[in-house]
Amino acid sequence: METRVINPWKWQDERHYVQAVEVKQAQSTLYCAGQAAVHADGTSSSADMKTQLLLAIQNLEQVISEAGYECKNIVRLNVYTTSHEEFFPCFDLFGEWITKNRIKQAATFFEVKTLFETLKIELEATVVK
16 A cells, blocks of 8 residues: 655644545555444443543544554544534644554544534544555
């Protein structure tokens, strides 16, 4: 597999995403459903944004790993949050995870009115290999 990042500008680098990712000769593609702060028993977290973000990341990592893929090969990541005011103080934590995994993904951030039950954050990814 070969990927090429397209970034006509530099400002997005601080925001931990790229403008576009071209993928050539991919062996396979994994489309992940939105992963949120849902515990293994299926109950939704009612914790604060930071705690929910950490659990959503763990859940996304688990799905990707169990499918035989790697987080570093996430090429698309959509972030849904019920409150950008609550999410952006956690943005450094999110950025650290992106950097640690060497992810170069096209991303879109959405503020939505509501997510399922008490959820505040959901991560939807496309991964290639």
